[in-house]
Amino acid sequence: MPLIRLIDYSLTYPMFHGSARSLKKSLFKGVRNKVADRKSAGGSIVSNSDTTVVLALSQLTLSIESGERVGLIGHNGAGKSTLLRALAGIYESSLGVLHVEGDLHALLSPQAGMNTDLTGRENIRLYARYIGLSDSATVELEADVEAFAELGAFLDLPVRLYSSGMAIRLGFGLATAPRPEVLLMDEWFMAGDSHFQEKARERLTRLIEHVRILVITSHSLPILRQWCTRIIWMEGGRIRMDGPPDLVIDAYKAVNHG
Numbered sequence: 576m577p578l579i580r581l582i583d584y585s586l587t588y589p590m591f592h593g594s595a596r597s598l599k600k601s602l603f604k605g606v607r608n609k610v611a612d613r614k615s616a617g618g619s620i621v622s623n624s625d626t627t628v629v630l631a632l633s634q635l636t637l638s639i640e641s642g643e644r645v646g647l648i649g650h651n652g653a654g655k656s657t658l659l660r661a662l663a664g665i666y667e668s669s670l671g672v673l674h675v676e677g678d679l680h681a682l683l684s685p686q687a688g689m690n691t692d693l694t695g696r697e698n699i700r701l702y703a704r705y706i707g708l709s710d711s712a713t714v715e716l717e718a719d720v721e722a723f724a725e726l727g728a729f730l731d732l733p734v735r736l737y738s739s740g741m742a743i744r745l746g747f748g749l750a751t752a753p754r755p756e757v758l759l760m761d762e763w764f765m766a767g768d769s770h771f772q773e774k775a776r777e778r779l780t781r782l783i784e785h786v787r788i789l790v791i792t793s794h795s796l797p798i799l800r801q802w803c804t805r806i807i808w809m810e811g812g813r814i815r816m817d818g819p820p821d822l823v824i825d826a827y828k829a830v831n832h833g
């Protein structure tokens with residue numbers, strides 16, 4: 576059965592070494608402000624004589640079981656994207672235990688793994704080869720992504736010539752083609768124009784029906800209420816609240832808009 580476990584998991588980002596004194600001084604004025612006002616953005620800034628780091632995730636202990644669809648909410652900089660990236664296994668230097676079972680796929684950015692000098696169509700074929708599709712499955716994938724992305728003649732032009740919304744259409748179409756057991760999605764998937772968003776939502780709804788564990792970040796609370804069975808509210812790299820969507824979202828709104 577797919578599952579995710581974190582025990583005492585912490586992750587820091589290095590910021591600068593001890594020599595940048597004036598920057599450090601102004602920073603720590605900011606830290607004092609932050610303690611007084613938990614609505615401010617970002618993780619905790621920790622400094623010693625040699626280095627200054629952002630503590631983006633702080634001693635997280637958490638388990639996600641098969642069948643759960645988890646939404647991550649919180650202010651800008653609360654640690655949501657870092658947690659997703661950590662679950663995707665992209666950080667090497669972290670503390671604590673991270674254990675993920677199951678075939679995992681992460682939709683972290685629209686152009687992840689794409690070669691922008693190649694055309695959209697070439698990228699689709701490259702991806703098909705990368706995930707080991709047969710020739711007939713490659714033709715199916717190409718037709719599916721072409722119909723979804725609606726890029727017309729641009730599908731045969733280099734991706735570097737695409738607007739950001741066009742790149743999202745292609746990246747989204749490709750990234751949502753596999754059917755993983757564990758799916759991690761960052762909120763870029765909600766970008767794009769309204770026509771795209773409608774199509775994207777339909778495609779995601781179909782995809783989500785197949786996955787065993789979903790973890791997504793979004794600032795769109797209605798989407799999270801609709802899709803999730805559990806919400807984790809992050810604050811300053813820690814879990815502030817974890818529970819059923821209505822309970823956590825209502826508490827979050829009460830603090831932030833009340």
Ligand SMILES: Nc1ncnc2c1ncn2[C@@H]1O[C@H](COP(=O)(O)OP(=O)(O)OP(=O)(O)O)[C@@H](O)[C@H]1O
Nearest residue numbers: 588617618629631650651652653654655656657658
């Ligand atoms: N590459 C990086 N280098 C240094 N610090 C980083 C980096 N990425 C994130 N951080 C810091 O880590 C903390 C958590 O950031 P993260 O991107 O995980 O937040 P988030 O909750 O996803 O925010 P948002 O809602 O704005 O997307 C922030 O304080 C941020 O400044």
